[in-house]
Amino acid sequence: MENFERISAACLLAALLAVAAPLAFLASPPADTVLILNAQLADGTEAPFSEGALRIRGNRISSIGKLSPAPGERVIDAHGLVLAPGFIDIHNHSLEGLEGDPLAETQIAQGITTAVEGPDGESPWPIAAWIAARKKNPAALNLAVFAGHATIRKQVMGEDYKRIASEAEIEKMAELAWQAMNEGAIGLSSGLEYEVGSYSNTAELVAMARSVSEHGGIYSTHIRDEADKSFEALLEEIAIADQAHIPVDHSHIKLGTVGVWGKAYEYIRVIDEARSRGVDFMADCYPYEAWHSDIKVIVPDKQYQNPASVEKAIADLGGADRLIITDFKPHPSYAGHSLADLAKAAKLSAVEMYIRIIREGDAANTEADVIGHSMIESDVKAFYQQSWLMVASDGGIGMEHPRGAGTFPRVLGRLVREKHWLTLPEALRKMTSLPAARLGWTDRGVLREGGYADLVLFDPLTVADRSTFEKPQELPVGIEKVFVEGQLVWDSGKATGARPGVVITH
Numbered sequence: 001m002e003n004f005e006r007i008s009a010a011c012l013l014a015a016l017l018a019v020a021a022p023l024a025f026l027a028s029p030p031a032d033t034v035l036i037l038n039a040q041l042a043d044g045t046e047a048p049f050s051e052g053a054l055r056i057r058g059n060r061i062s063s064i065g066k067l068s069p070a071p072g073e074r075v076i077d078a079h080g081l082v083l084a085p086g087f088i089d090i091h092n093h094s095l096e097g098l099e100g101d102p103l104a105e106t107q108i109a110q111g112i113t114t115a116v117e118g119p120d121g122e123s124p125w126p127i128a129a130w131i132a133a134r135k136k137n138p139a140a141l142n143l144a145v146f147a148g149h150a151t152i153r154k155q156v157m158g159e160d161y162k163r164i165a166s167e168a169e170i171e172k173m174a175e176l177a178w179q180a181m182n183e184g185a186i187g188l189s190s191g192l193e194y195e196v197g198s199y200s201n202t203a204e205l206v207a208m209a210r211s212v213s214e215h216g217g218i219y220s221t222h223i224r225d226e227a228d229k230s231f232e233a234l235l236e237e238i239a240i241a242d243q244a245h246i247p248v249d250h251s252h253i254k255l256g257t258v259g260v261w262g263k264a265y266e267y268i269r270v271i272d273e274a275r276s277r278g279v280d281f282m283a284d285c286y287p288y289e290a291w292h293s294d295i296k297v298i299v300p301d302k303q304y305q306n307p308a309s310v311e312k313a314i315a316d317l318g319g320a321d322r323l324i325i326t327d328f329k330p331h332p333s334y335a336g337h338s339l340a341d342l343a344k345a346a347k348l349s350a351v352e353m354y355i356r357i358i359r360e361g362d363a364a365n366t367e368a369d370v371i372g373h374s375m376i377e378s379d380v381k382a383f384y385q386q387s388w389l390m391v392a393s394d395g396g397i398g399m400e401h402p403r404g405a406g407t408f409p410r411v412l413g414r415l416v417r418e419k420h421w422l423t424l425p426e427a428l429r430k431m432t433s434l435p436a437a438r439l440g441w442t443d444r445g446v447l448r449e450g451g452y453a454d455l456v457l458f459d460p461l462t463v464a465d466r467s468t469f470e471k472p473q474e475l476p477v478g479i480e481k482v483f484v485e486g487q488l489v490w491d492s493g494k495a496t497g498a499r500p501g502v503v504i505t506h
């Protein structure tokens with residue numbers, strides 16, 4: 001009897017479920033779905049927006065189109081807002097910041113859902129250990145990592161790096177680059193204007209890039225010169241891409257000295273010519289006319305205490321008032337002042353002041369960090385209007401340049417809405433599907449059923465950066481919600497505390 005009852009009850013339930021299967025599904029929506037309604041859907045390509053809905057299930061986009069909520073389903077009304085794929089920052093400096101700030105508010109507040117670390121030739125090492133540590137202590141956003149050329153060079157040459165490497169050393173470097181790819185790096189980065197990388201020759205870079213290319217990786221490069229020798233440096237980069245058959249991301253493309261100002265279209269012509277013969281070239285660019293680096297980077301011949309070299313360097317920048325110290329351990333009070341002002345206060349010439357800062361830095365085994373206001377808007381604009389140009393911040397957690405907290409909203413607010421340099425779909429493509437394509441990712445950077453639910457919901461009428469050179473950490477406005485792997489990480493001006501970020505490995 002008891003058994004019979006149980007069976008009949010089970011049969012009845014089964015029959016009910018069969019009849020009402022769709023209803024039963026609706027009656028108890030899985031707890032892991034979210035429906036975003038009435039959004040302007042920006043799919044990450046340049047296609048016009050369409051109004052519609054998107055459902056997130058778990059860490060994926062489960063459906064897109066005309067959707068209605070299931071009873072009890074969590075619904076977000078996105079009326080008036082744009083829903084786009086999360087922004088992929090292909091050149092991000094948050095390696096150190098992530099340790100103490102895994103919520104990465106300054107990054108997710110901009111809509112960045114994936115940050116690529118280890119650019120400019122410097123990466124964690126070994127790559128596998130870093131990836132394991134990040135998985136143990138996840139961040140709010142996804143991460144990926146380059147293997148650094150300088151990092152590998154130092155592994156092989158130790159402190160004896162101020163020379164051309166031997167063939168055996170180059171072979172070892174290529175081997176380590178291969179190893180880094182096996183461990184999950186997504187490519188090789190170089191910083192050829194910096195101390196360790198600058199001593200390498202083209203053959204060394206080709207050998208390492210080839211090793212990475214055979215592994216399906218890309219080459220991200222801060223080229224040898226962004227000043228008077230910008231064109232030679234570009235040609236070397238193209239030669240490396242050509243000989244190693246590797247897709248290239250030219251980091252933070254710029255023309256940073258008086259001698260090359262206004263030459264963006266000539267630069268673009270060289271790039272387009274290379275692209276037309278099959279060189280797989282893309283570039284990224286931050287939307288500012290000022291760069292941030294160390295004080296030695298402005299003297300290309302490395303004669304930091306030679307008055308003639310320093311004088312030329314300062315003139316090439318456009319003058320000592322365009323160089324602002326942002327950090328100097330021996331004299332913290334220098335921060336925020338221009339080289340011109342500091343020289344005046346010390347009753348020195350700008351050249352003498354520069355040399356003093358170099359000497360004091362060397363004595364303390366440190367270097368001053370500086371911001372150089374040495375690009376011009378028409379060049380930045382010309383680069384931004386190229387189809388192969390991606391938006392990347394070259395910023396990161398705790399950065400003293402406003403690009404660290406402002407890059408992506410600045411492009412959407414200032415360059416799109418105010419200056420009309422590009423359309424909103426064009427700008428979004430540069431932040432989403434284009435970097436995804438550069439990285440060979442097909443399931444991020446686009447709104448696609450089955451793709452990962454990395455999403456940004458923003459107000460196109462108000463989105464704007466607020467970080468400035470005085471207050472570089474000010475958070476932007478207009479980025480309403482950010483989802484990483486299907487989880488809400490940024491909501492109405494605050495981090496939610498969720499840390500669903502994964503490490504995307506090769």
Ligand SMILES: [Zn+2]
Nearest residue numbers: 120222251252
């Ligand atoms: Zn760089």
